[in-house]
Each structure stands twice: as C-alpha cells, then as structure tokens.
Amino acid sequence: MERRMLTVINSNGAITEVDLDKYNKKELRIGRDGSKCDIVIADPIVSKVHGMIHLERSYLMYRDEDSSNGTFWENGGGRKLLSKRDGFVDIFDQTVLRIGNVNNPDEMVLLLYQNSDEREDWKRVSLDGQVVRIGRDPENQIVLRHPGVSKRHCMIIRKDNHTVLHDLRSANGVMVNGRAVSGNVELNDKDIIQILDYKLLYCNTCVYYHTVTSGISLRASHVNKIVGRGRKKKQILNDVSCEIRPNEFVAIIGGSGAGKTTLMNAISGFEQEFTGKVYCNNVDLVAQFQHLKNIIGFVPQQDIIYENLTLKRMLLYTAKLKMPEDTKKQEMEQRIEAVLKMVDLLEHQNTYIRKLSGGQKKRASIAVELLADPKLFFLDEPTSGLDPGTEKNLMETLSRLAKEQNKTIIMVTHTTQNLHLCDKIIFMGPGGRLCFCGNVQEAEAFYGTSNLVDIYNKIAEQPEYWQRKFGQSNQTSTFRNNVTDMHEKPIVSKRKKESALRQFGILAERYGELLWNDKQRLALLLIQPFLIALLLNIVADKNIFDIYESTKSMLFALSCSGIWIGMFDSIQEICKERVILKREYMANLKLPCYMLSKFMLQAVLGLVQSIILTFVFLNLIGKDVKGIFLSDFRLEVLLTMWLTVLASIAMGFIISAMVKSGDKAMAVAPFVLIVQLLFSGILFTLKGIGKKISYCTVSRWSVEALGSISRLNKLDLKMQADFPMLEHEAESFFKATGGHVIKVWLILLAMTIVLVAIGTVLLRNVAKDRR
Numbered sequence: 001m002e003r004r005m006l007t008v009i010n011s012n013g014a015i016t017e018v019d020l021d022k023y024n025k026k027e028l029r030i031g032r033d034g035s036k037c038d039i040v041i042a043d044p045i046v047s048k049v050h051g052m053i054h055l056e057r058s059y060l061m062y063r064d065e066d067s068s069n070g071t072f073w074e075n076g077g078g079r080k081l082l083s084k085r086d087g088f089v090d091i092f093d094q095t096v097l098r099i100g101n102v103n104n105p106d107e108m109v110l111l112l113y114q115n116s117d118e119r120e121d122w123k124r125v126s127l128d129g130q131v132v133r134i135g136r137d138p139e140n141q142i143v144l145r146h147p148g149v150s151k152r153h154c155m156i157i158r159k160d161n162h163t164v165l166h167d168l169r170s171a172n173g174v175m176v177n178g179r180a181v182s183g184n185v186e187l188n189d190k191d192i193i194q195i196l197d198y199k200l201l202y203c204n205t206c207v208y209y210h211t212v213t214s215g216i217s218l219r220a221s222h223v224n225k226i227v228g229r230g231r232k233k234k235q236i237l238n239d240v241s242c243e244i245r246p247n248e249f250v251a252i253i254g255g256s257g258a259g260k261t262t263l264m265n266a267i268s269g270f271e272q273e274f275t276g277k278v279y280c281n282n283v284d285l286v287a288q289f290q291h292l293k294n295i296i297g298f299v300p301q302q303d304i305i306y307e308n309l310t311l312k313r314m315l316l317y318t319a320k321l322k323m324p325e326d327t328k329k330q331e332m333e334q335r336i337e338a339v340l341k342m343v344d345l346l347e348h349q350n351t352y353i354r355k356l357s358g359g360q361k362k363r364a365s366i367a368v369e370l371l372a373d374p375k376l377f378f379l380d381e382p383t384s385g386l387d388p389g390t391e392k393n394l395m396e397t398l399s400r401l402a403k404e405q406n407k408t409i410i411m412v413t414h415t416t417q418n419l420h421l422c423d424k425i426i427f428m429g430p431g432g433r434l435c436f437c438g439n440v441q442e443a444e445a446f447y448g449t450s451n452l453v454d455i456y457n458k459i460a461e462q463p464e465y466w467q468r469k470f471g472q473s474n475q476t477s478t479f480r481n482n483v484t485d486m487h488e489k490p491i492v493s494k495r496k497k498e499s500a501l502r503q504f505g506i507l508a509e510r511y512g513e514l515l516w517n518d519k520q521r522l523a524l525l526l527i528q529p530f531l532i533a534l535l536l537n538i539v540a541d542k543n544i545f546d547i548y549e550s551t552k553s554m555l556f557a558l559s560c561s562g563i564w565i566g567m568f569d570s571i572q573e574i575c576k577e578r579v580i581l582k583r584e585y586m587a588n589l590k591l592p593c594y595m596l597s598k599f600m601l602q603a604v605l606g607l608v609q610s611i612i613l614t615f616v617f618l619n620l621i622g623k624d625v626k627g628i629f630l631s632d633f634r635l636e637v638l639l640t641m642w643l644t645v646l647a648s649i650a651m652g653f654i655i656s657a658m659v660k661s662g663d664k665a666m667a668v669a670p671f672v673l674i675v676q677l678l679f680s681g682i683l684f685t686l687k688g689i690g691k692k693i694s695y696c697t698v699s700r701w702s703v704e705a706l707g708s709i710s711r712l713n714k715l716d717l718k719m720q721a722d723f724p725m726l727e728h729e730a731e732s733f734f735k736a737t738g739g740h741v742i743k744v745w746l747i748l749l750a751m752t753i754v755l756v757a758i759g760t761v762l763l764r765n766v767a768k769d770r771r
C-alpha cells in the first residue's frame with residue numbers, strides 16, 4: 001500500500017513522522033499554530049502558518065504561506081528559497097524542504113517527503129563517544145544488506161564536537177545532501193547521507209536509518225534532444241516531463257522512430273547529451289551518474305551474454321566484475337542462485353548459453369543485470385522476437401520483480417498485448433513528443449477508446465495536439481520551469497579505484513575460458529599454421545637459404561602468413577561482443593584491462609601458432625643454417641614470426657575496435673592486407689611517400705628481420721651460377737648483424753604497443769553506440 005510520509009525534524013532534533021493521507025484532506029496547513037494547522041511543528045523557527053501541502057491522488061505540491069523564514073526547496077543538489085509569490089511547487093519522492101537558517105542546523109527544521117509502498121520506522125544509533133560503522137558485514141553497527149554496499153562501507157566518528165564521515169574506500173561511494181563525497185567529510189546536523197538508495201539522517205549526534213529502502217523514483221523534467229546540424233537538425237525529444245514512482249513497472253510505447261529508445265537512454269543516464277533534467281530519488285542523474293549508475297541496470301536489445309559459457313560461469317564472471325571486491329565467492333554463489341530463481345533459470349545453470357532458447361537467453365541477460373541488485377531497471381524491447389506465451393511469461397516476471405524485489409522497471413516495447421501488467425505506460429508520439437503518461441485505464445479514458453492500438457493511430461495523425469492536450473491535463477504547478485533551472489556541476493567523486501590487476505585477471509580468465517570452450521575454432525586456428533607450413537614447403541625452392549631470390553620470396557611468404565594468421569585471430573574478437581562491452585564499460589570496466597586481457601591470451605595463441613608454423617616449415621625444409629646469435633637459427637625465426645603475429649594481432653584489434661560487426665571487420669581486412677603486400681619493400685622498390693608508408697607496415701620490418709637472420713645479402717644470386725663474376729649488391733635492408741636484428745625486433749615490439757594503445761583509445765567510442 002502506497003504511503004505518503006513526511007518526516008519532520010525539529011531544530012532541537014526531535015523527529016516526527018506524519019502520514020499525509022491519514023487526514024483525508026486535499027490541503028494540509030503546516031505551522032506552529034495548532035488551531036490553524038493540520039501538521040503542527042512546535043518550533044520557534046516555523047511561522048504560525050508556514051506552508052501548505054496540496055494533495056492530489058497522484059501528485060503533491062507545496063506552497064510557502066509568506067512565512068517569516070521562508071522555505072528552502074531542495075532538488076538534485078540545488079536549493080531555492082521559496083516565498084508565497086512562487087506559488088505551488090511540486091513535491092516529489094525524496095524531496096527535502098528546509099525551514100530557517102540552512103547554515104546553522106540548530107536554527108533549522110527539516111522536512112523529508114517519502115512516497116513508497118515499503119515503509120518502516122526510523123532506526124537510531126547514537127554516536128555518543130563511539131564510532132558508527134556502516135556496511136554489509138553483520139559486524140557493523142548499521143548493516144545495509146545490499147550486494148552493492150561494501151562490507152565496511154563508511155564510518156562516522158564524533159570527536160571534539162565534530163562529526164566526520166569517512167568513506168572507507170567503498171566500491172560504490174557515499175553521498176551527503178545529494179553530492180558525492182570523497183574521503184572524509186564533516187557532517188552537520190540534519191545532513192542526509194545516501195548509500196546506494198539507502199537514506200540515513202544525521203541528527204543530534206545520532207544516525208537514523210531504514211534497513212528497507214523505499215525504492216527509486218525517477219523524474220524527467222523538460223527533456224529535449226536535438227541531433228544533426230543545419231538542415232539536418234532534428235528534434236528527437238520534445239519537452240518530455242514525466243514521473244515514475246518507486247516500484248512501478250512502466251512501458252514506453254509508441255510508433256517506430258517516436259523516440260522511445262532515445263527517452264530511455266536519457267532517463268537511464270546512458271546518453272547524457274540532452275537538455276533538461278532527470279532526477280533519480282531527487283538526485284540529479286547526470287551530475288551524479290558515476291555514483292548512481294550502481295543502482296541502475298540496463299538490458300539492451302541484444303543479449304549481453306557469452307554463448308560459449310555456461311549460465312553459471314557467465315554470472316560468476318559478472319558477479320566478480322560488478323560486486324564489491326570484498327564479496328566472498330560463497331556470497332556471489334548465493335546471489336547467483338537467488339537471481340536464477342528470480343528469472344526461473346535455476347535448472348539451466350550448467351547449460352551452455354548457446355543452447356538456451358531465445359526467451360531463456362533474454363532471461364539470462366536480465367539475470368546478468370540483476371546480480372548487482374539494481375533498484376532502477378531498464379530494458380530495451382525485451383520481448384522482441386519472443387512468441388506470445390514467452391512474452392507474457394517475461395512480462396509477468398518483470399511485473400513480479402518490480403513488486404517483490406522492490407525495483408522500478410522501465411521498458412521499451414512494441415507490443416500492446418500485456419500492457420495491463422504495467423503500472424504505467426508512457427506513450428511517445430512522432431518527434432519525441434510525450435503524448436501520455438499514466439495507467440492503461442487512464443490512457444483509454446483519455447483517448448476515448450478501449451483499444452490501445454487506436455491510440456497509436458490517433459497520435460500518429462495529430463502528435464502535437466495530443467502532446468498539448470496531455471500537457472494541459474497533467475499540469476501540476478506553474479512553478480516547474482523555474483525550479484528546473486537550478487544547475488549543479490557534475491562532481492567526480494574520487495572513490496576507491498577497483499584494482500586494475502584484479503579486473504585484468506577476471507577478464508583474462510573469462511576470455512581464456514571462452515577461447516577454450518570454442519574448441520572447434522581453436523582447433524581450426526591451430527591447424528591453420530600447420531597447413532600453411534605444408535603449403536609453403538610444397539612451393540619452396542630446394543635452394544632456399546642458399547640462393548638469394550628463392551630465399552627472399554619464401555621469407556616474404558612466411559612473413560605474410562604470420563600477418564594473416566595474427567590479424568584473423570583478433571579481427572572479430574571485439575566487435576562481436578561490442579554490446580556486452582558497452583554495457584560493462586558503462587558499469588565499471590576498464591578498457592585497458594579489457595584490451596590487455598584479450599591481447600595477452602591472443603599473444604599466447606599467437607606463440608603456439610608461430611611455433612607450429614616455424615618449426616614445421618623449417619624442419620620440412622631441413623637446412624642447417626647458423627643463426628645470428630644462436631647456433632640454431634630456428635629460434636631466431638620463431639621470435640621474428642611471433643613478433644610479426646603480435647603486431648598483426650594488434651592491427652586486427654584496431655579494426656575490431658573501430659567497426660560494429662564482424663562483417664564490417666572482414667570488409668576492411670583486404671585493404672589492410674594489401675597495404676602490407678604493396679609496401680613491404682619486397683614486391684616493389686619503394687621511393688618517396690611509398691618508402692615512408694613502408695616504415696609503418698608490419699611486413700617491411702618482419703621481412704627485414706627474417707632477411708637479416710638468413711643473411712640474405714651474403715647469399716648468391718641465381719645468375720651467379722652462370723656468371724660467377726656478377727656482384728651481389730647488398731641491400732640496405734638486410735644487415736646480418738645482431739644489433740640490426742635487435743633494432744628491428746624492437747621496432748616490431750614498439751609497433752605492437754602503439755597499435756594496442758590506439759585500439760584501446762578507439763574503444764572509448766563504444767560509449768556512443770546507440771543500442
């Protein structure tokens with residue numbers, strides 16, 4: 001049952017909770033005078049009649065009644081002093097009103113409005129001479145049982161009449177009065193502390209808290225988005241304002257291209273290039289996104305799961321990445337089991353994801369996001385491609401999650417069949433216009449039809465009319481424009497940096513398992529160098545390593561094989577999982593860790609391939625050549641081949657980081673390979689710009705190293721068999737000295753490092769991917 005509660009904290013710290021609906025009145029006066037006011041605050045700071053609350057069924061407003069001290073209205077970290085001429089202002093869930101001197105808590109009364117189904121009375125811990133520890137661990141004085149809360153999250157210490165909050169390098173941080181804090185912060189009386197969606201109140205040397213959270217409300221205020229420039233300029237969100245209450249299950253619907261996804265991306269904070277404001281529990285979502293993203297889950301349209309992992313392993317890796325570092329494996333496993341139960345997939349936990357049905361995969365993606373127990377959950381067309389039965393089932397699951405798991409769920413959908421399961425529908429019209437926000441019955445009454453499909457048609461015909469009509473019917477106060485003008489600078493909180501080494505380890509383990517589980521592909525990748533070595537042996541001249549021309553051609557072919565192998569090992573490895581990467585990046589994935597984890601395992605694979613190629617080929621050739629450093633030159637060729645493969649793997653990663661699909665990557669590959677052929681300096685004598693380009697190719701340095709090791713300059717030319725007097729003009733390329741070979745190896749290594757770094761930087765674009 002929804003309850004609208006006002007917590008009143010007097011200037012002396014006395015706390016009273018007022019149930020606003022118990023009065024059964026539309027207007028409630030607040031003030032000191034018991035004969036005139038419904039809510040009496042016996043405090044000298046409050047005027048006799050200080051303010052008035054106006055209650056409607058679905059919204060609430062407040063007006064200052066020309067009080068002596070006025071009322072401060074707090075919104076998303078901003079603050080505005082109200083007087084009677086401001087008229088009514090909207091009061092949303094978690095709105096804070098302060099009366100009196102906001103700089104002196106002893107002369108201030110605080111009013112905190114909360115609106116939710118879940119309620120419990122404030123619990124209290126006194127700070128008298130002691131430290132109050134807050135965290136997930138039962139040893140803390142205040143235990144907040146949420147997977148996103150660190151075991152020891154923060155502590156509050158009172159010493160010498162000062163109270164200080166220490167963030168204990170928690171994974172998800174702490175906010176005080178709507179602003180993220182870093183390290184230590186001095187607390188003042190009546191400060192509101194927020195950890196995820198838990199609200200704690202510091203007052204009179206006590207900390208007040210609820211162990212049950214009231215859920216997340218979301219409010220969009222005048223959200224506009226314009227894309228393109230000049231004649232291509234287009235408004236794709238048009239002044240959208242709407243409110244979603246805690247634990248509501250909401251569907252965003254509307255015709256194709258109406259801006260549903262754009263709206264969802266904006267209100268989820270995953271796209272931040274829009275004007276207007278979005279408030280999440282009255283905190284500015286964009287300004288505090290780094291903090292709030294930990295309570296937000298987002299399931300994009302494509303699945304965010306790896307086909308070649310079992311469901312349980314997939315969830316375990318995600319848990320390791322998303323849950324605080326201090327979470328024990330046993331805790332993770334318990335959470336995984338709980339999440340699998342929620343989505344009815346417990347019996348499939350050991351099944352490979354590739355073997356699950358479409359509906360089960362969708363549930364698996366939802367399970368991935370549920371692991372961190374997000375309180376605000378977004379889903380982009382989760383039912384697309386599902387049969388009607390599975391669709392209904394999924395909708396019922398989501399509806400149940402909203403109610404039983406205390407979540408606010410918002411999804412984009414095209415279907416109208418199961419919308420009665422939703423608490424609210426947001427109807428978008430062409431041009432990003434909000435044409436309705438309310439429940440299904442209200443929508444049907446508003447549009448005068450009992451068929452939701454008719455509403456699509458009505459909106460398509462007259463979007464501006466319906467936007468205007470809904471806007472007028474939904475007007476709660478005239479003040480909205482003013483109050484949303486308050487701006488707050490984004491605060492970057494310096495929170496505990498998740499250990500990069502740990503993340504690298506998790507990602508490398510996951511990628512290793514993925515490579516290992518795709519045994520067919522792995523076998524193909526390992527057979528390839530073997531087959532190439534056989535083919536090279538077939539075409540190899542018997543004079544190889546004795547005669548210049550045949551050796552040079554063969555070394556070039558060997559180098560090209562290395563480039564081919566390396567590039568095709570990696571070219572699809574990032575683009576094929578771009579959706580998962582985007583989701584994980586928006587959570588807390590570090591791109592360098594991701595890139596290096598991939599590169600490291602590819603480097604191991606490349607080493608095995610280089611060993612196969614080099615040794616099979618050279619053993620078949622069977623020539624005993626002395627190396628530059630070693631008596632057996634095969635090891636020197638192997639190292640050169642490995643460095644060639646490594647640089648090519650890095651090239652493949654750059655392509656893979658730039659494009660969004662495997663098809664596109666394969667379309668780019670021939671161009672890159674042709675550049676390697678043309679500018680290697682072997683097929684053509686290069687001068688000017690051609691020579692400069694060749695310095696940037698892997699093939700040039702690879703052949704140079706191989707040629708130097710094989711002492712190409714010292715080998716006889718074919719013609720010298722007939723004309724022994726003919727001179728073999730040494731090429732500057734192939735200096736058979738140890739110093740030269742090392743220099744070229746270092747160049748190949750440096751190229752690899754630069755290419756990997758460029759690939760990592762390019763990966764940042766993943767954040768701009770639309771879906």
Ligand SMILES: Nc1ncnc2c1ncn2[C@@H]1O[C@H](COP(=O)(O)OP(=O)(O)OP(=O)(O)O)[C@@H](O)[C@H]1O
Nearest residue numbers: 227228236254255256257258259260261262263770
């Ligand atoms: N970055 C962008 N640049 C140009 N146009 C854009 C951009 N993003 C969205 N649009 C356009 O804005 C409109 C709304 O897009 P959006 O994807 O939000 O619609 P939708 O209602 O989710 O559509 P659908 O139901 O077809 O998925 C479309 O016309 C789309 O082409």
